[in-house]
Amino acid sequence: MRTSLLVILTVALSTFAFAQKAPLKESVKTSIFADITAIQPGKPFKIGVLLKIEPHWHIYWTNSGDAGIPTKVELKLPEGFTASAIEYPTPSRIEQSGGIVMYGYSGEVMLLATITPPAQIASSKIKITTPTSWLVCDENSCLPGQALGLNLELPIAESAKPANSELFNHWNKQLPCGISSSEIADHKEEIAYQTKANHTTGVWTSTIQWKGDAPAQVEWFPPASEAVLFNNKFTVQTTGRTTVITAGFDLPPTPANAAPAPDSVLSYRTPAGRVGVTLPIVLSGNPNSKPL
Amino acid sequence: MSKNLIALVVALFVGAALTVAAVTQPPPIIGSPAPQFALQDQDGKEVKLSDFAGKIVVLEWFNEECPIVQRHYKADTMNTLSAKYKGKNVVWLAINSTKGKTNADNKKAAAAWHMERPILNDASGKTGHAYQSTNTPGMYVVDAKGNLAYWGGIDDNINGDKATVKNYVSQTLDELLAGQTVSQPKTQPYGCTVKYAD
Numbered sequence: 001m002r003t004s005l006l007v008i009l010t011v012a013l014s015t016f017a018f019a020q021k022a023p024l025k026e027s028v029k030t031s032i033f034a035d036i037t038a039i040q041p042g043k044p045f046k047i048g049v050l051l052k053i054e055p056h057w058h059i060y061w062t063n064s065g066d067a068g069i070p071t072k073v074e075l076k077l078p079e080g081f082t083a084s085a086i087e088y089p090t091p092s093r094i095e096q097s098g099g100i101v102m103y104g105y106s107g108e109v110m111l112l113a114t115i116t117p118p119a120q121i122a123s124s125k126i127k128i129t130t131p132t133s134w135l136v137c138d139e140n141s142c143l144p145g146q147a148l149g150l151n152l153e154l155p156i157a158e159s160a161k162p163a164n165s166e167l168f169n170h171w172n173k174q175l176p177c178g179i180s181s182s183e184i185a186d187h188k189e190e191i192a193y194q195t196k197a198n199h200t201t202g203v204w205t206s207t208i209q210w211k212g213d214a215p216a217q218v219e220w221f222p223p224a225s226e227a228v229l230f231n232n233k234f235t236v237q238t239t240g241r242t243t244v245i246t247a248g249f250d251l252p253p254t255p256a257n258a259a260p261a262p263d264s265v266l267s268y269r270t271p272a273g274r275v276g277v278t279l280p281i282v283l284s285g286n287p288n289s290k291p292l
Numbered sequence: 293m294s295k296n297l298i299a300l301v302v303a304l305f306v307g308a309a310l311t312v313a314a315v316t317q318p319p320p321i322i323g324s325p326a327p328q329f330a331l332q333d334q335d336g337k338e339v340k341l342s343d344f345a346g347k348i349v350v351l352e353w354f355n356e357e358c359p360i361v362q363r364h365y366k367a368d369t370m371n372t373l374s375a376k377y378k379g380k381n382v383v384w385l386a387i388n389s390t391k392g393k394t395n396a397d398n399k400k401a402a403a404a405w406h407m408e409r410p411i412l413n414d415a416s417g418k419t420g421h422a423y424q425s426t427n428t429p430g431m432y433v434v435d436a437k438g439n440l441a442y443w444g445g446i447d448d449n450i451n452g453d454k455a456t457v458k459n460y461v462s463q464t465l466d467e468l469l470a471g472q473t474v475s476q477p478k479t480q481p482y483g484c485t486v487k488y489a490d
Contacts (some may be wrong), residue, residue: 066426
C-alpha cells in the first residue's frame with residue numbers, strides 16, 4: 001500500500017520533471033582564479049576556470065563519449081607568455097537510457113593551466129582572457145553556453161604570495177597523476193588489428209597488475225584522439241590483483257604519427273578518495289603509423 | 293533427479309543468455325547489412341529501408357529540440373547537403389527517436405525547418421536501438437548494396453568554431469558515388485543524446 005503510493009508519487013514527479021522542459025538560463029556559472037597574488041617575471045603559476053553546474057546537469061570531458069561536446073577553454077595571453085595544455089580533472093562516467101555512455105562532470109569542476117610569464121615584463125599589470133564554451137545537458141535537454149569575456153587581471157611584482165590555495169590544492173589533486181605514483185605495479189598493452197577495405201579496426205587490451213589487491217571502482221576513460229576512436233562499449237574486469245580492459249577501436253586513415261595516441265585515464269577508489277591515473281596508449285604496430 | 297537438475301540449469305543458462313541478447317544487441321558493423329526498419333513518416337506513410345534497394349540512403353538522427361541540431365539547421369547544413377545529392381541516387385531520411393514524439397510533432401518540425409524529406413517516427417526507440425544511435429545529429433550512410441558505409445558525426449566541427457570544416461557525410465557520399473572506398477567510415481559522434489523512451 002505504502003509502496004504503491006510511493007510509486008505513484010515518483011511517477012507523478014518524474015512526469016512533472018519531463019513536462020517542465022524549459023532549460024535553465026544559467027545552468028553553468030563560471031569564474032577564474034590564479035594561485036598567486038601577483039605575477040613574478042619568469043615564474044610559472046596556475047590559473048583555473050571554475051565551472052559550477054546546476055544539480056542534475058552535466059558538462060563534458062575532452063572525450064565526451066557517445067554524445068555531448070567537450071568543454072573548451074581558450075587562453076588569450078599577453079605577448080611573451082606561454083601556457084601548458086588545459087588540464088582536465090578525472091571525469092565521471094555518465095550513463096543514459098539506450099546504453100549511451102558519456103564522460104564529464106557534474107556539480108563543479110575546475111579546468112587548469114600553467115602559465116609561464118617572460119623573464120621581463122614592461123607593464124605593471126596584465127590581463128589573461130579565457131573564453132570558455134560548453135554544452136550542458138540533463139536527461140531531457142541540452143543547452144550550449146559560453147563565457148567569452150572571462151578574464152583575470154594580475155599585477156606584476158617582484159614578490160607574490162600564494163592565493164586561493166584551498167581551491168587549487170583540491171583541484172590539483174583531481175588531475176590524473178603519473179602511473180609511477182599510482183597503485184599500479186605493471187601494465188601491458190596488447191593489440192589485434194584487422195584491416196578490411198582500407199579500414200582498420202582492432203581490439204586494445206590492457207592488463208594491469210596492482211601492487212596489492214585491486215582497489216574498488218576501477219573505471220576507464222578512453223582518450224579524445226584523432227589517431228584512434230575507441231568504442232564506448234568496452235569492458236573493465238577486475239579479479240584479485242589484476243584488471244583487464246578490453247576495448248574495440250577504429251583507426252582513422254590519417255597517419256597516426258601526425259597525431260599520437262594520447263593517454264587514457266584510469267580511476268579507482270582508495271580509502272583516501274578517488275584517484276585518477278594517466279594510462280598510456282601506445283598502439284604499437286599501428287599499420288597507419290608509417291614513418292614519414 | 294539429476295536429469296531434472298541439468299535441465300533446470302540449462303533452462304536458466306539459456307534464459308540468461310536470451311536476456312543478455314535482448315539487452316545488448318550486436319552493434320551495426322561497417323560493411324555489413326544495415327538494420328532494416330519500417331517507420332511512419334510525418335504524414336503517416338510507412339517508409340522502409342528496403343524501399344530504397346539500389347540507392348544510397350543517408351539516415352539523420354533528428355530531434356528539433358537539440359541545440360546542436362538547431363545549429364546545423366540554422367547553418368542549413370542538412371538541407372543544403374540533402375539538396376546537393378538529390379537526384380544522384382541518394383535518399384535522405386531523418387529519424388526521430390525522441391520519447392513521446394508524434395507524427396504531428398515531426399510534421400511541425402519539418403515545416404519549421406523547411407525539410408523536404410521524411411522525418412520518420414521512432415518514438416519507441418526500436419530502430420534507434422538497432423542502430424545503437426546515441427546522438428543528434430547522428431549520421432549513418434547505407435550504400436547501394438544495403439551495407440553500412442558510414443557511422444558518426446555530420447562533420448569535424450564539434451565545438452562549432454572551425455574555419456575549415458570537413459563534412460564526413462559529404463565525403464562519404466562523394467566516395468561512394470565515385471566507386472571509391474570510404475576513407476573515414478567511423479568518426480566521433482557529438483551533439484545531444486537521443487532521448488529514448490527506455
